[in-house]
Structure formats: C-alpha cells, structure tokens
Amino acid sequence: MSHQVAVVAMAAHTALGNLDTTWQELCAGKSAIAPLPRFDTTNYLTNLAALLPQSSDVSPSHSITLLEHLATDLGVVPSNTILFGATTKWGIDQLERAGRQLPYDANALYSATLIEQMRRLWPSKGAGQVFAAACASSTLALARASATIAAGRTSSVLVCGVDMCSEFVFSGFSALQGLAPEACRPFCQQRRGLTLGEGAAALLLMDAERACAEGRPTLATIAGWGVAADAHHITAPARDGCGLQLACRKALAKAACDVSDIDAIHAHGTGTVYNDAMEITAFHHLFPESLPPIFGVKGAIGHTLGAAGAIETALSIQCLRNNSLPPTVGVESPMTEAANAITRQTTPFTGTTILKTNSGFGGINAALLFKKSEVAHVR
Template sequence: MKPDHSVFVTGMGIVSAFGTDLDIFWQKLCAGESAIKPLAFGDNGALPVKYAAQIDFDALVAGNSAHLPAAGMTEKRGVMGMIAAAKALEDAGLNPSPLSDNRIGIYGCSGVSELSEDDRHQWRKCDKNTLFGLRHHLSPYSGLRCGNDGMVTAIARRFSLSGPAMNVNAACAGGAHAIGLACQSIKRQETSIMLAGGADSVLNLHALVGLKLLGATAITEKWSDRLCRPFDKNRSGLVAGEGGAFLVLESEESALRRGAKIYAEIKGYGASLDAHKLTAPDPAGLGAENAIRQAIRDSGLRPEQIDYINAHGTSTPLNDALETAVIKRVFGSQPPLVSSTKSMLGHWIAAAGAIEAVATILTVKNQFILPTINLETPDPRCDLDYVPQQGRAAPVQNAITNSFGFGGINSCLVIGGYDGK
C-alpha cells in the first residue's frame, strides 16, 4: 500500500484565560483583546511579577467536571490538558467517553510539575516517615502526586488511548515538538489518529521567581496590562500565561473515510538545538534558522510560498531582534507578514507552541492575520510588518509558527490550507 504522507487537523480543543470555546477564543484574538491582567496570587506583594494571563482554575474545574475522572487526577497542568484533549476529541467527532478498540496515540508536553507553597512547606519540614503519612491528605492537583508524564498518561487512561504515547520535555518548544513528532508517527503508519499538544502553568511562586532570576520576565509596572510588547522598543521581558491546547491529527485516508471536517494540513516540521547556553539564544540565530529552513524543506514548499509567520515573539530584548534577523535571512527582501499572539495570550511556556499552532491554523482557515498588540514604539532592529494593533484580512495559504525554547531548543511547523481535494 502506498504510504499516506498527508496529516490533517480534524479537531482542536483549548483551555485559556478566554475560556474553552474555540469560536470565542478566535473572536477575542481577532479583536486584539488581551488576556493579561493583574496577577491574583496569595503572596503577590512580595513577588516582582504583577501581571499574567491567568485562568480561574476553580471555575474551570467546576464547569468541566464531566471531562475529568473521579479520581487519580494529575495536578493543574494535567487538568487543563485533559479538558483541552476532551474538547479536541469532541470537535473531531470522536466520542470523548472512554474509547474502545482504537489505536489513537498521544504526544504531549507539560513542563515542570507545579508544587504549591503548602506542598513545599510540608515537604521541607517533615522527615520521610511523616511525609509518607501525609500522602493521603495531598490535594489531587498537587505536583507531588505526579511526574512529568502525568498529563499524557492520565489522558491516555481517561480515553483508553492505546496508540503511541510520549511526554516531550523541550521547554518552550515542547508543544510544537509534540505536534511535529505526532505527525511523524502518523506518517510512519504507527497509527492513523494522534492527539498532540500540551498544557502548562508557571503561575506559582517557585516558577515565577526562577524566571525572574533568569532575567526572562518583565517586572516593570509602567505599562500595566499592556506589559507584553513584542517587537516594541520598550519591551522588557516575557509575561507568563497558562492553559492547554490539543489537536487531533489524522491521516488523509482516515479523515476522508470518517468524513471528518478538516481545518488544515500540517505540512512540515523542523527541529534544532542551538548548543549555545541555557539563558540566551545563539547570537547568530543559527539554531532558529535551521529549524525554519528544515520545516519549509520538509513541507516541499519554497520560502516565498509562506504567507504568514506566527512568531515566537516573546517580548524579550534578545529574542525579538534575533528572530527578526533570522526571518530576514530565510525570506530575503520580501518576508511574510509576522505577528505575535503572545502579546494577547502571554507565554504559556511548555504549551506555547500548541496554542500558537491553534491560532495559526485558524489564521489559515479564516484568512485573517491576528495583530501584535501593544506595538507602539518601533525598534530599529525590529523593522518587519508585525501587523501592529489591528488584525488584517489577507490571503494565507501557508504559514509557519516558530517556537524557540530555553536552552536553545527550537521547533517550527508549516501549516497549509485544505482545498477539499
């Protein structure tokens, strides 16, 4: 039998500060609405980070209890991932109750386990026997109850997914890597349907202090909720967000046989490592450039056939200028339109590539390029058309989405429209 090399997106599910409805999510992004608000945090007075794209977690759990198992839940990231996965399966026309006799697989990314300050306090003050005795009283959402693979295995158990399963640890590029690797699994004919994406939250004291010590986060209060300013001269660091996003990826033969709706095609995937240092990208941007060129080559397209770039666009001084220079090298004198959805959603860290893939897929499907909000003062080093402030209707047949992670881990996806043939 001739191998099937086309991988289509047939379902998408999200959990974000805008909610879980995909249409509302898209409408708010098109309108340039920001999910970044003052951070509600127990000890925020001592924390230099004051703004984030935060989810009302209690309301999320209360409104989506049908998607969650009665027991054995992973912590916060796992909850967001499981809800996003359930909604992706629903959207694809696959029953989200436990599925039988399937070879659906899952590749996901969920970052570092979240430990609450209560957990940490108990952990530090107890000897091992006392701590062991406290295990029955831990919150079901505690990071002490799961490892990094907790989200993937919990989702697989919840929906009886018996295909390939893998948790990808790849920093801020993890969500995009999970999607690319899942596509490769389908192309190798290991399975015909995969769930792929990620969920993450760094909105806890330990993670935010760590990001502050790395010099990655914006801490000024000058811009209040307009703090995330990709490509702007006054950008000063990333603004954290949280959430989950999963795609249902499907071979062409499977999607057409099921009569599934098709959002787009994942045409190419590129991956690279800077091999430079943890806290800064390669000064020449060679790793990022290699990932982009590899993804375009994998798609069979030429650079001039790319119409839009969903940039990594973190609002950090190093990334935005370097990403601009890389785009110029790859695309020459007529680069595509560029925008950063992080300006509205914040940086979801391990899940950033997943939610940005969703935004890029919807861009291709709806022929509308999302804005980069808060871009008010041009930076001479960032001189491309970043679609500032307001979105723009434009023909988009092919787009790429960039994800460049801590430690120089890079991934790039090429997403193309589906013409129904």
C-alpha cells in the same frame, strides 16, 4: 510513500477563554494580562500574568480540571491513537501545595502523570510519551507526531500541551530578570521582558486518507516540520538565530516549499530583548527579499511555556480558516528591523501557508508549516 498529515480536531483554553473566545478576543486586540492574586509577588519583578478565567487560586485538581475541559471540547479520539503530552512543569503547582502542606492532587504531581490523565480522558490502547523541551515542548511533540504519521507508523496521534503559572516558575523567571515590569510587548522597541501565562491545547492529527475515509474534517494540514539546537547558551538564544534558521529550513524542505510560498509567520515573540531580536535576524536571513507579515499572541495570553506551541498552532489554523491575521497585542513602536511586517491590527489574509516558530531554553528551536485545507469536509 509519505502520508499527508491532517489536523482533524482541536481545542484550547487560555486566559482569554476557550479556542473560539480566544480567537475573537485576540482579533479584538484584547489582553488577559492582569495583576495575579494567586501568590504574593512582593519580592518579584512584576505582579502581572495571564491566568485562566476563575482561577485566581489553584485548587487541588485544577490542572486535571483544565484537561477535562479540553476533553469535553475535543470529543472522542480513536482507540488506537498515540498520546503525546507536552509540558515544561506539569504538576509543579501540586508539588508546591504538597510542600506547603496544603491539599494537593497526587494524580498530577509528576510529568508522567500527564499521560495517565490523558489516557483516562481519551481512552486509547496506543503508546504514550511526554515531551519536555522547555518552551518548544508541544511544537516538538507536534513535529514528532507529524513525522510518525508521515512515515506510516501510525495514523492517529493526539498532542496535548499544558502548563500552569506557578510561583516556582514565576520566581525563576524573575531571578533571571526575564519578566517585564509591565505587560509584555512582543517585537516592540520598548520591550523589556516576557509575561507568564497558562493554558492548554489538544490537537488530533490523522493520516489524511484515514480522516477522509472516516468523514472527519481536515482543518489544515501540517506540511513541514523541523527541529534544531543552536548549542549556544543554557538560557540565551544564539544572536544570529542559526538554530531557528535551520529548523525553518528543515520545515520548508520537508514541505517542498520555497520561502516565497510562506504567506505569514506566527512567531514565538516573547517580548524579551534577545529572543525577539534573534527571531527577526533569523527571518531576515530566511527572507532576504522582504519579510512576510509577522504576528505573535503572547501580548494577549502571556507565555504559556510548554503549551505555547500547541495553543499557537490552534490559533494559526484559525487564521487560515478565518482568512485573517490577529494584531500583535502590546506593540506600540515596532522594531525598526521589522516595522512593516509586524501586524498591529486584525488584517485580512488570503494566504494558504503559515510558518510557526517556537524556541526554548537550552537552544532548542522548532518550526511547523501549516497549509490551508482545500476542503472543510471530505466523504
């Protein structure tokens, strides 16, 4: 027997603010991408990023402070909850400070300390694990959490994705020629690269029956999930999107859905030439008749790396709860291959099912399928 997976609580912090503020600003077409004062960008391709409000400098405990804000917003979790952390480079900002002989927080130096901090903020006797799968990290963690609940191995999992914008990461993307000189333009004909961002999100997943018994709200259900690698290149995606297609097909099969059931796609949409082309190619293979509405949020909050999947999951659920899709900020002239599908303004949405995709270095691809909750609260 497969157990239904319910999202019962969520919190997020991005460069636009907390989850509610991020949603409102996103629907208003706002972008938080701006010149960053955190470190000297003279030798890099750009000076732009999307930083958290009032975080021009990373204090010794800034990463932990971000988690503390999430914990305050999310509230208490059950004591037997399994903890899944997801990140690309948790602690790299503190390692930078240590290397420069600046004050740093030893409690946020390495990936393993993410679970330690989660356990401090959300006391739990459940197991803990950190997922580090590049920019699909938290999407993969959500997929694993969903599979664990569906199989009946646990009834409660907390997934927390977090990443900061550090000079180490910034310099790496600059060296790869991956940063756009201006704010990124996902799915735009003039796209020239990505813009880095930072942020975090936490989502509490539960067995729907347990959530009902405990009187917890079901914000949405995760009906399907899929993960696949294209084994193409260490940084570049396979041009035909074969890995992403497979991940999406797995998610559809898990949910017992057909492509005709998908009402919208929340795409990875980095704004790089090859990622966006790969995604649209994959979507055309999946939806040969016509593409559903497609949107992305990185033109507003930047690419939050390992946190992207968790943040974007929370925003996908906001779409279902608010019956609207946000604009894809930064698009001027949509790619001709998807010109009629890319959202350019806040759009009324009556659909019930959203497909979420994320891809990362190493050829990793992950997909989640969200369904609108029929009831907001069940007792």
